[in-house]
Amino acid sequence: EHAFWDTQPVPSMSSEYGQDSGPLDEVRTPEEVRAEPYALPDKFEWCTCNVDDEHEIQEIYSLLTENYVEDDDSMFRFDYSIHFLRWALKPPEFLRSWHLGVRVQGGGKLVGFITGIPAHIRVLEKSIKMAEINFLCVHKRLRSKRLAPVLIKEITRRVNRENIWQAVYTAGVVLPRPISECRYWHRSLNPKKLIEVGFSHLGARMTMARTIKLYKVPDAPQIAGMREMKKEDVGRVHRLVANYLKKFTLHPEFTPAEIEHWMLPRPGVVYCYVRENEKGEVTDVCSFYSLPSSILGHPKHNTLRAAYSYWNVATTVPLQDLMFDALILARQQDFDVFNALDIMENESFLKDLKFGIGDGYLQYYLYNWKCPRIEPRGIGLVLL
Ligand code: MYA
Ligand code: JJ1
Known part of the structure; x- marks a missing residue:
């Protein structure tokens, strides 16, 4: 076998x-x-x-x-x-x-x-x-x-x-042997294109006009104080993210240098936004990375622009509100779809924010390490 x-x-x-x-x-x-x-x-x-x-x-x-x-x-x-x-x-x-x-x-x-x-x-x-x-x-x-x-x-x-x-x-x-089996969820940002290329389908009793309205998001973030992460934020983002990830059974332990590498914005690669309050404290952070897919054999469209949910920590707003802003920011950057796994605390917002479940699975594995099975909500690791 x-x-x-x-x-x-x-x-x-x-x-x-x-x-x-x-x-x-x-x-x-x-x-x-x-x-x-x-x-x-x-x-x-x-x-x-x-x-x-x-x-x-x-x-x-x-x-x-x-x-x-x-x-x-x-x-x-x-x-x-x-x-x-x-x-x-x-x-x-x-x-x-x-x-x-x-x-x-x-x-x-x-x-x-x-x-x-x-x-x-x-x-x-x-x-x-x-x-x-x-x-x-x-x-x-x-x-x-x-x-x-x-x-x-x-x-x-x-x-x-x-x-x-x-x-x-x-x-x-599936290979010998998953520690966790996770699912992809997808949030349409450009439903017309997604339907044209066969990434999604018009729902039952739905018109294109109703579908576009269903997935419409505001033009600008809804949380006060959201801005791009900058180099001076590295220490504060490190404390926020490193402390948050501890709650998951499987998670990376980042150094400040790694946070700088993985989270400082790089155009066309990784996007990261923080909320800075009146006192100048960084209280919340959201991030996503750009992983387009080639659309195979389509006459009109060549590329599907997908944003993938990355490291997100909310301490002053509900996680759902932070991720709504992530959708808005991804739409601003011209992404067609926002993808997330059912890992970390993502289940708390997926349905309310109109993500739909995908047909893809992501199996997590460890090599040369025996351990109990981990539920998706216990996974605190995103691999690119
Ligand atoms: S996952 C992404 C994998 N890439 C793709 O899916 C791209 C498209 N596919 C291909 O390029 C080929 O189909 C690949 C297989 C290269 C995947 N992970 O050479 P074969 C087993 C592990 O005749 P091919 C990622 O990048 C298969 O069960 N094993 O097959 C993480 C069979 O073994 P067995 C896989 O189709 C990778 C054997 O390979 C995978 O020509 C983690 C057949 O070989 C797979 N995704 O090539 C790798 N797919 O007979 C493991 C098939 O036993 C890392 N197979 O069933 C382990 C840790 C290493 C470091 C340890 C350090 C301490
Ligand atoms: O993108 C994926 N599926 C899409 C497209 C399916 C096309 C037909 N197979 C999908 N679309 C439905 C979205 C719809 C949006 C509106 C609401 C309802 C839902 O399901 C899937 C993930 O679901 N992607 C893949 O299959 C790609 C491979 C995933 C495994 C990646 C392994 C990476 C390993 C690297 O380490």
Whole structure:
């Protein structure tokens, strides 16, 4: 059933979710990890990608734009921008050797990719230095040739050489074995376009005019004092976010440098707004990132502009009011849809703010760590 995953330190699908936590593998030291890269099939070679190199980032962008994640009906494919990829792959303390590519031998075409970035992750009562694994991709023409297991083993080796033994990752597919199964919800901001491209459908007994009215939002934020986050806010946003995330069973533990990296606004990449009160205190923060999708084979529209809910903390207003402003700000920035998972406290606003449930799932996984199942509301981690 799972020729590869059955060899890995992950619980099997048939095992029970227990109450105990801890590593699944024998504890080792970096010196015990093989020093040589895993063997690739003939005609392929490993490369370490330099995302600062214009040509190399363009190759990564093309591989992903043409071959990365699609929805179940192959109508949309993620189209991470070059600026986004650099942001996602260069947080504080990132390692170049964890930006792993597979090329056709002789420095040829990039046909495979996988990445890791370092993060401190707390799960239940334990804080663990982990790798966050993302952007696993094999070119469509090379699918089902067992290249993915080699990419996963080689990134594991490179992570282990740094004395890191656990990883966290998400996927749309079910593998051995999810710690949590989450759902995507979608809030239409541009319903006419969403319907035209087949992202959503006109509801029963609904006209286009009624639908547009249903999803209309004000032109400007409704909460007094909302403004873009700036560099001087980093310390205060760090305290707000780091303290808030503690309430979730699974969450990252951010340093101020990481908050600056992940939350300071970057045009076209990440958007972050704070509420500053009369006393000059930052009391609330909301953020979202830009992840467009290519619209496959549509005569009129090429790109779906999607905003994804990121880190949100409300202390002086209901979370629902803060997220209503997030919708308004996303509409201002010309996004077509605002997406959120049913994680953290999102269930408290999804229905009232007219989000509808999507057809996509997001499974959360830990590598080499056994732990109890976690409900979506216990997940305090968003991976890009
Ligand atoms: S999730 C996004 C994944 N990418 C895509 O979905 C993009 C489009 N698809 C593709 O590019 C390919 O279909 C991929 C598989 C590359 C996904 N995660 O080479 P194969 C298993 C893990 O013949 P291909 C993200 O980026 C599959 O069950 N395993 O298949 C997080 C089978 O194993 P088994 C997956 O279709 C990634 C084997 O691969 C996934 O040509 C986290 C078949 O290999 C998947 N999404 O290529 C990776 N899909 O026989 C794990 C299929 O056992 C990280 N498979 O069922 C683990 C932690 C590592 C670091 C540890 C450090 C301590
Ligand atoms: O975007 C997704 N689904 C959309 C489009 C569905 C098109 C047909 N398959 C969807 N639309 C309905 C929205 C509607 C809006 C008005 C109110 C009612 C609802 O459901 C889905 C998520 O739902 N996206 C995907 O399937 C993409 C892949 C998701 C897995 C991502 C894995 C990433 C791994 C990276 O680590």
